[in-house]
Amino acid sequence: MTFLEQHPVLVISVIKVAVLVFLLMTGIAYLTWFERKAVAHMQSRWGPYRAGPHGLLQPLADGLKFLFKEDFTPDGVDRFVYFLAPFLALSLSLVTIAVIPFGPQAIVLLGQQTPLAISDVNIGLLFILAITSLSVYGVALGGWASNNKYSLLGGLRSSAQMVSYEISMTLSVVGVLLVAGTFSLREIVEAQGGYFLGFLPRWNIFSAQFPQVLGFLIFLTAAFAETNRVPFDLAEAETELVAGFHTEYASFKFAMFFMAEYASMVTVSFVTSILFFGGWHSPFPPNQVTPYLPTFLLGALGLYVIYDGLRYETIFGRVVLPVLGLAITALGVLCAWPGVNAFVQAPFWLLAKVFCFLFLYIWVRGTLPRFRYDQLMGFGWKVMLPLALLNVVLTAAAMLGRGR
Amino acid sequence: MVPASYYLVLSAILFGLGVVGFVFKRNIITIFMSIELMLNAVNLAFVSFSRELGSLDGQVFVFFVIVVAAAEAAVGLAIILLIARNRQSLNVENVDLLKL
Amino acid sequence: MNVELFLFFLFALMAVGGALSLILQRHPIHSALSLIVVMVALAALYLLQGAEFIAAVQIIVYAGAIMVLFVFVIMLLNAGEEERTAASRMARVVGVPVGIFLTALLAWGISGGASSQAATEAVVKPYDTKQLAVLLFREYVFPFELTSILILIAILGAVVLAKRES
Numbered sequence: 193m194t195f196l197e198q199h200p201v202l203v204i205s206v207i208k209v210a211v212l213v214f215l216l217m218t219g220i221a222y223l224t225w226f227e228r229k230a231v232a233h234m235q236s237r238w239g240p241y242r243a244g245p246h247g248l249l250q251p252l253a254d255g256l257k258f259l260f261k262e263d264f265t266p267d268g269v270d271r272f273v274y275f276l277a278p279f280l281a282l283s284l285s286l287v288t289i290a291v292i293p294f295g296p297q298a299i300v301l302l303g304q305q306t307p308l309a310i311s312d313v314n315i316g317l318l319f320i321l322a323i324t325s326l327s328v329y330g331v332a333l334g335g336w337a338s339n340n341k342y343s344l345l346g347g348l349r350s351s352a353q354m355v356s357y358e359i360s361m362t363l364s365v366v367g368v369l370l371v372a373g374t375f376s377l378r379e380i381v382e383a384q385g386g387y388f389l390g391f392l393p394r395w396n397i398f399s400a401q402f403p404q405v406l407g408f409l410i411f412l413t414a415a416f417a418e419t420n421r422v423p424f425d426l427a428e429a430e431t432e433l434v435a436g437f438h439t440e441y442a443s444f445k446f447a448m449f450f451m452a453e454y455a456s457m458v459t460v461s462f463v464t465s466i467l468f469f470g471g472w473h474s475p476f477p478p479n480q481v482t483p484y485l486p487t488f489l490l491g492a493l494g495l496y497v498i499y500d501g502l503r504y505e506t507i508f509g510r511v512v513l514p515v516l517g518l519a520i521t522a523l524g525v526l527c528a529w530p531g532v533n534a535f536v537q538a539p540f541w542l543l544a545k546v547f548c549f550l551f552l553y554i555w556v557r558g559t560l561p562r563f564r565y566d567q568l569m570g571f572g573w574k575v576m577l578p579l580a581l582l583n584v585v586l587t588a589a590a591m592l593g594r595g596r
Numbered sequence: 597m598v599p600a601s602y603y604l605v606l607s608a609i610l611f612g613l614g615v616v617g618f619v620f621k622r623n624i625i626t627i628f629m630s631i632e633l634m635l636n637a638v639n640l641a642f643v644s645f646s647r648e649l650g651s652l653d654g655q656v657f658v659f660f661v662i663v664v665a666a667a668e669a670a671v672g673l674a675i676i677l678l679i680a681r682n683r684q685s686l687n688v689e690n691v692d693l694l695k696l
Numbered sequence: 697m698n699v700e701l702f703l704f705f706l707f708a709l710m711a712v713g714g715a716l717s718l719i720l721q722r723h724p725i726h727s728a729l730s731l732i733v734v735m736v737a738l739a740a741l742y743l744l745q746g747a748e749f750i751a752a753v754q755i756i757v758y759a760g761a762i763m764v765l766f767v768f769v770i771m772l773l774n775a776g777e778e779e780r781t782a783a784s785r786m787a788r789v790v791g792v793p794v795g796i797f798l799t800a801l802l803a804w805g806i807s808g809g810a811s812s813q814a815a816t817e818a819v820v821k822p823y824d825t826k827q828l829a830v831l832l833f834r835e836y837v838f839p840f841e842l843t844s845i846l847i848l849i850a851i852l853g854a855v856v857l858a859k860r861e862s
Binding site for chain 3: 597598600601602603604605606607608609610611612613614615616617619620621622623625626628629630632633636638639641642643644646647652655656658659660662663664665666667668669670671672673675676677678680686687
């Protein structure tokens with residue numbers, strides 16, 4: 193037996209990692225498309241429309257642009273750190289996906305049963321907090337290595353902001369930890385199964401011990417600050433400080449910072465839906481109709497894409513869009529098959545919740561103005577931290593009271 | 597299972613390297629970082645002993661060492677900032693007299 | 697050569713390499729990055745020994761907060777590369793044998809009492825974060841509260857020391 197046959201776990205892990213990274217990178221690329229479209233429609237304009245039907249090939253065009261742009265290195269930079277910073281940012285943003293559980297069932301790969309996650313560690317929550325702590329370095333080192341005053345200032349501001357809001361984020365998660373009693377993400381989700389009074393889902397935000405509403409709000413706000421998104425994106429906005437810590441980064445390295453930001457958005461959405469909104473549990477109690485919701489949604493989307501494609505302007509769109517719509521409808525019909533239906537329920541609900549949070553991120557970006565830096569830091573230390581501590585104290589008191 | 601003595605030898609090597617760095621380097625911040633390296637080596641020894649003896653007290657001590665290192669790093673770096681402001685140099689050879 | 701031994705050597709090599717890089721690099725920022733590598737390697741070694749919570753605390757607190765402080769100070773002070781003076785060269789020549797001797801003495805001393813053959817997994821208590829928390833809040837509650845006061849004093853000290861005289 194070769195080494196690989198003796199340790200099938202290694203091969204299975206590599207396969208899972210490859211599939212998930214591919215899906216995640218494609219998802220990030222189309223998230224940028226979706227953000228530009230959504231923000232544009234909020235601003236009464238169309239967004240990308242020309243690169244492929246409905247701008248669907250815009251991410252491809254952006255990728256090609258990043259590949260072909262000149263990749264210069266400014267004079268006087270510290271080479272090692274200059275090359276390290278974007279790699280660090282991107283790899284840390286991607287690595288969190290390794291502990292996210294996608295479903296309760298175990299799948300069979302290469303003859304072995306494995307859980308539907310890359311790795312099922314029992315300190316998943318601590319792992320995510322640790323990676324969030326380390327992600328400060330990508331920003332700080334990127335700002336410093338550019339040999340540019342504005343980058344340094346932007347990097348320092350951004351990393352100070354991330355460190356400040358990290359404390360509130362960690363404390364808001366402690367409430368969930370108290371309620372669930374375990375660090376393992378899979379067990380946190382499994383503890384949120386079932387329904388109150390037969391119809392209200394037993395998610396952590398409606399928790400029996402203490403509803404984690406305050407915890408959720410603090411976590412979401414801190415996550416906006418951690419990922420440097422509006423309204424906390426002072427350090428990297430185009431109208432402030434040139435472009436902040438990634439001013440001096442050219443094509444591919446800038447693309448890595450860009451992807452790192454969207455990857456951390458996706459990761460935070462996953463973590464929020466797992467911790468506060470029940471992960472893969474459906475909001476509807478078991479009945480006959482709702483298991484067919486994936487079929488219904490995908491079928492409706494596919495039919496609309498076919499209808500829109502048949503009336504599209506360009507010939508390319510009139511050919512491609514109906515084919516795409518047909519593929520989506522076929523996928524929807526496939527989800528109605530009994531075996532596939534049972535399998536697809538858990539990932540569908542998790543992805544639906546993640547999609548809702550991503551839309552919330554994009555919605556906030558199109559709507560809110562940004563904080564000034566001193567307002568931001570004051571808010572983080574004087575408002576969020578006391579509220580997070582209050583949440584921990586109240587949760588602990590409620591649990592102690594009920595324990596009696 | 598990896599025997600505990602392997603971990604302890606590694607801890608000794610790291611501690612020795614920390615001492616070497618502390619004695620030889622001229623930059624105050626690097627000297628401070630060598631102290632942190634020594635503390636980390638000690639933490640590794642604590643965890644190894646905790647596993648060897650089957651008691652969790654070693655891990656409690658590691659927790660306290662990390663907390664004390666955090667407090668010490670904060671105050672120490674503030675002092676380093678003051679020294680850099682007063683002497684305009686981070687070279688420890690310039691800080692060897694009490695008088696400026 | 698089982699997986700655990702292989703992982704031990706991998707992370708031990710990473711830690712020693714990082715420590716060597718710490719003392720051999722000229723620019724403080726590279727030394728700081730090497731120290732972060734050492735800390736991550738040590739966190740992996742703690743995980744290998746079953747101390748999960750301590751590994752996470754090491755990364756969250758040590759590598760994710762204390763080292764960020766170091767990196768901030770290096771950036772703020774604009775620390776440059778070290779100069780090589782005559783004194784530092786001589787210190788290097790004299791001290792490397794002393795360092796090796798000290799390391800050997802330490803290694804022989806502290807590993808003398810520990811087992812040096814691979815023990816069987818007879819009675820290995822599973823380490824639980826809950827047990828650690830119980831220990832911390834029952835037997836060690838007094839030092840725990842003292843460390844919180846210590847951190848408060850450190851915060852006050854750092855704020856007072858680093859304030860610019862206006």
